[in-house]
Amino acid sequence: MPIPQPLPGIPTALPPTIPAKQEFTITVYTENQIGLLNRIAIIFSRRKINVDSLNVSPSEIQGIHRFTIVIDETEEVVNKLVRQIEKQVEVLKAYYNTADEIIWQELALYKVPTNIIAEQVPVERLLRQHGAKAVVIRKDYTVFEVSGHREETDNLIRVLEPYGLIEFVRSARVAIIKASAGFHEKLKEFEQYQPGSLPSENEYLNHNEAVFSM
DSSP: OOOOOTTTTOOOOOOOOOOOEEEEEEEEEEOOOOTHHHHHHHHHHHHTEEEEEEEEEEEEEEEETEEEEEEEEOOHHHHHHHHHHHTTTEEEEEEEEEEGEEEEEEEEEEEEEEHHHHHHHHHHHHHHHHEEEEEEOSSSSEEEEEEHHHHHHHHHHHHHGGOOOOOOOOOOOOOEETTTTTHHHHHHTTTTTOOSSSOOOOGGGGGGHHHHOO
């Protein structure tokens, strides 16, 4: 059966462009309240969005905690997520950034048999090449520690696997926004005020590129 050809002079309709997904790091400043983590997790699960990394830690302000969440999504979806997160009563501010706009690290630990490592691996060169250090050395096993980006920690897995890698664990991401000095001053202001009765819109949310340009 012949394939229909477009009529002369009539442009062929192009398929709609699907926005590309990329890695985003979401930073959320919150009050330390029980149940908030669960409510934030529900925001992601309802949209069937997988969280690649989640870290919760104290911030530079006493009583204020910082969530660092890594996901792989389109910017449109991330923008909506951040707006939804900011609707939570305890959330002070939420931002999203690409990898170029943050400084980030992960920590990894590797447990390997001590006798095999000592006999078959030039340990000093291994530590130097991968920026690793030995944190525990026992007769039955040795534990190495590496901090860096995901590619760096993955490289050492491949190196140690032939020598009987016993155990491996990697932490969640910790990240600092490169251009966040302005918000640090705003965060200090929260110590001076009581919670207001009306919600306030995040004035930076639609100006992500301008606020966090390098």
